[in-house]
Amino acid sequence: MREIVFDTETTGLDPRSGDRLVEIGCIEMVNRVPTGSVFHRYFNPERDMPAEAEAVHGLSIAFLSDKPKFAADAQAFLDFIGDSPMVAHNAGFDFGFINNELELCGLEPVSRDRMVDTVAIARRKHPGAKLSLDALCSRYGIDRSHRTKHGALLDAELLAQLYVELQGGRQIGLELAAEASLGRQGTMTEQVVAVTSTVTRVFRSPRPHSASVEEQARHGEFMAGFSDPIWSR
Known part of the structure; x- marks a missing residue:
């Protein structure tokens, strides 16, 4: 089975308020094993980058200013994902941004029927536990020491490992x-x-398991020592 594990970075939290997609990283998995095929792009958001967002992912407008707009790579993205299920951590957030970008390009949104949310899976497996990517990586012993800031492809790589663990691991x-x-x-x-x-089978005589007459007699004496036993009522 082919699946796409992905993550996004954005200018903020709500595409309806004008926030835009600035990075996407996708990893192809077949039978829950990464194939080595990835789709990774940075995008010019055509707007400013709030300081709060830049502090999370480290992507500045200076860095993104010469990157293509989403529309330039929209079809390449759609070709890569095909009709495969799409796995993301808090997937509704990522789907919201991807579909907003596709709609701005005049393209059909990706059906949410394809959405696989690892937060929902983790919540069922670990009710009441912390469900952030960092917390779950720590729970499953996934090395994230190289993750100093959020990054779409890096986070997708971590999520691919986490997804396998959530589905049964080794x-x-x-x-x-x-x-x-x-x-x-x-x-x-x-x-x-x-x-x-x-295989050549060697016949072995059955071992006796019943108590001997002497053992039964000693057991009877032991049981007679009980006064008004409950099993005699």
């Missing part, structure tokens, strides 16, 4: 390894037949 790797093993050695039935056909 168990997925074991399943893939088993599939690969089957591909090399034949079907599971063939492997079982091959193994059982080479």
Whole structure:
């Protein structure tokens, strides 16, 4: 199954108030394994950058001024994501900005039916726990020491690891390894037949498990020492 894990950086919190998308990072995963294929772009937001937003991601207007507008890469973005499910942390926020940009370009928004929200998944698994990306990475032992500021591609890479952990972690790797093993050695039935056909079973006499007459007598004496036992009522 193909999925896209992604993150965005913006000028603020609300596209309806004029905030714009300034960075997007997408990672392709197939069967929950990154393929190495990514989509990463910076965009000129055509407006100022509030100091509060710049403090979060470190992207200044001076840096973004020579970057393309979203419209220039909109079709490349749509081609990359295709019709795959899209995984994001607090996905409603990211979908809101992406769809706002697409609508400004006169393009159809991405259906929210494709949205996979890791915050919602984490909330079900860890009710009452902190659900930030940092907190969840710490919970699952995901190294984020190189994350000094938010960055769309960096955060998408961390989220891809977190998403795998939230879906079962290393168990997925074991399943893939088993599939690969089957591909090399034949079907599971063939492997079982091959193994059982080479096993020589050694007959062992059954061991006695019932109590001896002497043991039963000692038990009777022990039980007789109880005064008005509940099991006799």
